[in-house]
Amino acid sequence: MSASPAQPVRPDSEQPMSASPAQPVRPDSEQPMSASPDIRPLWTVRRSGTRGAATGLLLFGLALFAVPYLFQANVVQQLTTLFIFVILAVMWNALAGYGGLVSVGQQAFIGFGAYATIFLAQHGVSPYLAVVLAALASAVLAVVVAPLLLRLRGGQFAVGSWVVAETLALLVALDEDLGGGTGVSLRGLNVYAPNMRRAYTYWITLAFVLVLLGLVFFMLRHRVGAALQAIRDDEEAAASLGVRTAPLKFGLFVLAGFGCGAAGALTLANTLFIQPQSIFGIQWTAYLLFMVLVGGLGTFEGPILGAILFFLLQNQFAQQGAWYLIGLGVVAGGFALFLPRGLWSLLTDRFHLRILPFGYDLYRPAPVIKES
Amino acid sequence: MTWINAVVQGLLLGGLYALFACGLSLLFGVMRIINLAHGDLAVLGAFLVWTISTSAHVSPFWALLLALPVMLAVGYLLQRTVLSRSLRGGPLTPLLTTFGLGIVIQNALLQVYSPDVRSLGGAAGVLSTGSWRLSAQLSISYIGVLTLATAVVVLGGLQLTLQRTSFGREMRATAQDPDTAALVGVPASAVYARATAIAVGIATIAGTFLAIHSTFDAASGPLQLLFAFEAVVIGGLGSLWGTLTGGIVLGIAQTIGATFDPQYSILAGHLVFLAILASPRGRSILTRSSR
Numbered sequence: 001m002s003a004s005p006a007q008p009v010r011p012d013s014e015q016p017m018s019a020s021p022a023q024p025v026r027p028d029s030e031q032p033m034s035a036s037p038d039i040r041p042l043w044t045v046r047r048s049g050t051r052g053a054a055t056g057l058l059l060f061g062l063a064l065f066a067v068p069y070l071f072q073a074n075v076v077q078q079l080t081t082l083f084i085f086v087i088l089a090v091m092w093n094a095l096a097g098y099g100g101l102v103s104v105g106q107q108a109f110i111g112f113g114a115y116a117t118i119f120l121a122q123h124g125v126s127p128y129l130a131v132v133l134a135a136l137a138s139a140v141l142a143v144v145v146a147p148l149l150l151r152l153r154g155g156q157f158a159v160g161s162w163v164v165a166e167t168l169a170l171l172v173a174l175d176e177d178l179g180g181g182t183g184v185s186l187r188g189l190n191v192y193a194p195n196m197r198r199a200y201t202y203w204i205t206l207a208f209v210l211v212l213l214g215l216v217f218f219m220l221r222h223r224v225g226a227a228l229q230a231i232r233d234d235e236e237a238a239a240s241l242g243v244r245t246a247p248l249k250f251g252l253f254v255l256a257g258f259g260c261g262a263a264g265a266l267t268l269a270n271t272l273f274i275q276p277q278s279i280f281g282i283q284w285t286a287y288l289l290f291m292v293l294v295g296g297l298g299t300f301e302g303p304i305l306g307a308i309l310f311f312l313l314q315n316q317f318a319q320q321g322a323w324y325l326i327g328l329g330v331v332a333g334g335f336a337l338f339l340p341r342g343l344w345s346l347l348t349d350r351f352h353l354r355i356l357p358f359g360y361d362l363y364r365p366a367p368v369i370k371e372s
Numbered sequence: 373m374t375w376i377n378a379v380v381q382g383l384l385l386g387g388l389y390a391l392f393a394c395g396l397s398l399l400f401g402v403m404r405i406i407n408l409a410h411g412d413l414a415v416l417g418a419f420l421v422w423t424i425s426t427s428a429h430v431s432p433f434w435a436l437l438l439a440l441p442v443m444l445a446v447g448y449l450l451q452r453t454v455l456s457r458s459l460r461g462g463p464l465t466p467l468l469t470t471f472g473l474g475i476v477i478q479n480a481l482l483q484v485y486s487p488d489v490r491s492l493g494g495a496a497g498v499l500s501t502g503s504w505r506l507s508a509q510l511s512i513s514y515i516g517v518l519t520l521a522t523a524v525v526v527l528g529g530l531q532l533t534l535q536r537t538s539f540g541r542e543m544r545a546t547a548q549d550p551d552t553a554a555l556v557g558v559p560a561s562a563v564y565a566r567a568t569a570i571a572v573g574i575a576t577i578a579g580t581f582l583a584i585h586s587t588f589d590a591a592s593g594p595l596q597l598l599f600a601f602e603a604v605v606i607g608g609l610g611s612l613w614g615t616l617t618g619g620i621v622l623g624i625a626q627t628i629g630a631t632f633d634p635q636y637s638i639l640a641g642h643l644v645f646l647a648i649l650a651s652p653r654g655r656s657i658l659t660r661s662s663r
Contacts, residue, residue: 102467148649155406155467159601167642286475322479333472336465337457
C-alpha cells in the first residue's frame, strides 16, 4: 500500500504527483536527457480536474446559505428536501460505491435518527440540538450493529441490514411514548415562527450537506480514498496488496449511519410528523438505489446529480403512486445492467469532463520537436 | 400447556418458512446470489394461484398445479434475461437488479389487484379449517401438517436431485467452478436457468401455502424474504436440512413470542436471528460462504 519515497513514480501509483502537471514523468530523473533522448515517455500523469472547481463549488455551497433571505418559504422547504436526498445519496454511495456494501436497510438509521430526535425533544433538549445529537446517536447505533452485519457479505449483508431496520421499526411501534404505530409529531419547533423554522431547518440541513460532502471529498483525496477505490474495484486484490479492508468498511458504515441518521432527523424537522411504517419503510432504499444508480455509482458527483434528478421526478410523478415506483424500479435496474456507472460516467467518459480533483488522468503531451 | 401448543404450532409454521427458504438457499448455493425479489416472486405465484382458483372455482391445490409450469417458465426467463446479465456485472449487480425487480413486482401487483388482503383459506375448504383436537388447548391443523410434509418432500426431493441425478451433479459442479464445468460440457447459463426455474417454482408452492395458512397482499413479499433469509442463516448456509431446522427454530421463536403478545411474534424471530448472528456460530457463516 505505502510506496517508499525513493521509489520511482509510476503512472498507476496512488501517491500524489509532486511533479508539475506539464512536466513529463521520467522513470529515472537523474539520467540526463541528452544521453538517451528516447526515454521521454508518451504519457504523463496529472491530477484530474482543478482545484479551482472545488473552490468554486464550495463558494456556491456557502452562497446557498443566503437562499432563505431571497426566496419564499416554499422554495426553502423544497430545497431542504433536495438536500436531504443529497445527503442520503452520498452516504449510500459511500457504502455501496466505495465499500461494496449494498445496504437495503439504511432506513434503520433514517428512522432511528428521527425517533432519537423525538425522544431527546421529549426530554427537554432543544429540537435543533436534538437533531445533531440524534445523528451522533445513529453513528453509535452503527458502531453497535457493525460487528454483526459486517460478518455478512454481499447479499447476506443486504438482507441482514434490512432485518435490523424491521426490528427497529417493530420496537419503536411498541413504545407508546414514541407514538406507537400511529406516528408522532415534533412539538418543540412550534416556538419558532413558521418562516424562521423553515430557514433554520434549511441552514442546518445545508450545513450537514457541506460537512458530509467535505468529509467524503477529503476522504477520497486522502490515501483512504485510494484504498476505498481499490476495494470498490476488487476487494480481494486490494486486500492482497495490504489494504486493511475491515476497518475501512467499518468506518464507512459508521459514517453512513451518521449521515442517514442526520437525514432522518432533518426529515422530521422538515415535515414535523413521522410514522414508523414510512420512516422505516423500504421505499427509502428504492429511492437511494434510483438516485445513486442513475447518477453514478462509485463517483463523487454522480449521487448529487442523481438526487437532483430524483427530486425533480418526485415533484412531477409522486402522485402516480404504484406506477411511479414501478418506473423507479425499472429505471434503476436498467441502469444497473446497462450503464452501471450512471449518467455521470457518460459525462466523464464521453466528454472527458472532470470537474473535481479526484484521481489522476493519463495525459499525452504534445510531441516536442527538438532543435538539433 | 400453552407452551407445548406454541412449540407445536411453531414446528408446523417452520415448515412454511423452510419452503420459503428452500428456493433462496438453492439460488445462493448454485449462483452465489441472494435474490432480493424472492418473496415478491412467491407472492406473485400466490396471486396467480388465487386468480386461477377464483376464476375457475377450483381448489387452490389444482390451481397450484396449473400455475407451477407458468412460474417455472417465469423463473427460466428471469435468469435468461435479467439475472444472466446481472451476473456479468459483478457480485453486487444481481442485488441491485433483484431489488429493483422486487419493487416492480410489488407495485405491479398493487396496481392490478389493489391493496386488499386476500386468503386462499376459504377456497381450500376443510383442509385449511380442520384440525385434530388433541386436548382443550392443543390442536394440530391439517394445513400445518400438510405444509410441513410438503417442506420435507420438497427438501428431500431437492437433496436427492442434487446427489443422485446427472442434473444435480451439473448443479454441484457449476456451483463449485462454473468455468471448469463449462470446459467439460456443462454450460453454466443452462444450469443457472433451470436452477432459477426450480427456485421460483418452490417459491410459488411456498406462496400458495402462505395464502392458505393465513392472508397475503401485494406487499407481503419482503417480510417473507426476511423470514426465508433468517431461516437459511439460522440453519447454516448451504445445508438443505439445516434450512428445515432454521425454519422450525424461527417458527417456534415466533409462536412463543406471540404467546406473550401477538405484537412480539415477528420481533421475536428477528431477535433470535440477530442473537444467532452475534453468537460464535454467526462468525462461521462468513467463512463458510466465502469459499
